[in-house]
Amino acid sequence: MQELPPDQIHATDQQEMSFLDHLEELRWHVIRAFMAITVFTVAAFLSKEFVFGTLILGPSKTDFWTYKQLCDLANVIGVQALCIDKLPFIIQSRQMTGQFTMHITSSFAVGIIAAFPYAFWEIWRFISPGLYIKERKIARGAVFYVSLLFLIGVLFGYLILTPLSVNFLANYQIDPSILNEFDIVSYVSTVTTLVLACGLLFQLPMVVYFLTKAGLLTPDIMRSYRKHGIVVIFLLGAMLTPPDPFSQILIAIPLIGLYQFSITVSSRTFKKISRDLD
Structure with a gap:
């Protein structure tokens, strides 16, 4: 065997x-x-x-x-x-x-x-x-x-x-x-x-990390679909917060920052994977 x-x-x-x-x-x-x-x-x-x-x-x-x-x-x-x-x-x-x-x-x-x-x-x-x-x-x-x-x-x-x-x-x-x-x-x-x-939405960097490790996501994809990601963030904010635009905007602002941070996480993870494969 x-x-x-x-x-x-x-x-x-x-x-x-x-x-x-x-x-x-x-x-x-x-x-x-x-x-x-x-x-x-x-x-x-x-x-x-x-x-x-x-x-x-x-x-x-x-x-x-x-x-x-x-x-x-x-x-x-x-x-x-x-x-x-x-x-x-x-x-x-x-x-x-x-x-x-x-x-x-x-x-x-x-x-x-x-x-x-x-x-x-x-x-x-x-x-x-x-x-x-x-x-x-x-x-x-x-x-x-x-x-x-x-x-x-x-x-x-x-x-x-x-x-x-x-x-x-x-x-x-x-x-x-x-x-x-x-x-x-x-x-x-x-x-x-x-x-x-x-508490749940702030898990975005961890989700991005594991998806990048699994080969399902790359920093180039996140950069290319940045606008789409921001739209999704606003939609998540609308679904998970009370139905008032003020709360939705307030929660969307740090999530946009987390999206940018997640791109960095994905980039570093992707580079490490590339070095390991070389």
Whole structure:
């Protein structure tokens, strides 16, 4: 029997597993991931004052960190329009189960964000044994970089995109006689959607890296279809953010920057592949 080249030998010498064995293995990885999410969700639910009062409702208050930084910047450069000293809206609960439902929803969102690195690591533990040694070398550090990009995206969504969107929507009026009274369901859904969407969309450089390693993407393709990529970015922003153009533009701006950065990632990866083949 012909021997496989070293780079096509699987990373482990485990015996071939049946389809049901693979399903059983996957089931336990998924269970552990959900257990981690559940633990963080319960912890967030029990920490109502901090999670809901400080984190979730933070962007609705003028003493939020982002608003303070804008006011400090306004004082330095002398442009007082940047200082957000009032948010003309109130949050109401118009459904009997509204507050309780949103308490659970916000706790679950916090649980997903907090447990994401561990949950991704569990899924990666299931995938990695099936990779060849060369493929595992290519994917080295995947858990760290995916988690890092997710964290950066979440921070951008929470500290930049969410407060600016809340301020814009709170101050937008088609007539002064119409008061902004937002339902708690709408507010929490908007905040969690913006934050989680940013966390996921910021994975673009990792997606580009693996597609380039797989030979499915090159930097020349990304440069040639730059305009198409920007259109796709705006479409993704429209689908994953609330239906207001301000939020969509705000999330599209860093994604365009990430697209440019991804071209650099693809270029360096492609050059390394070319050197290895020489």
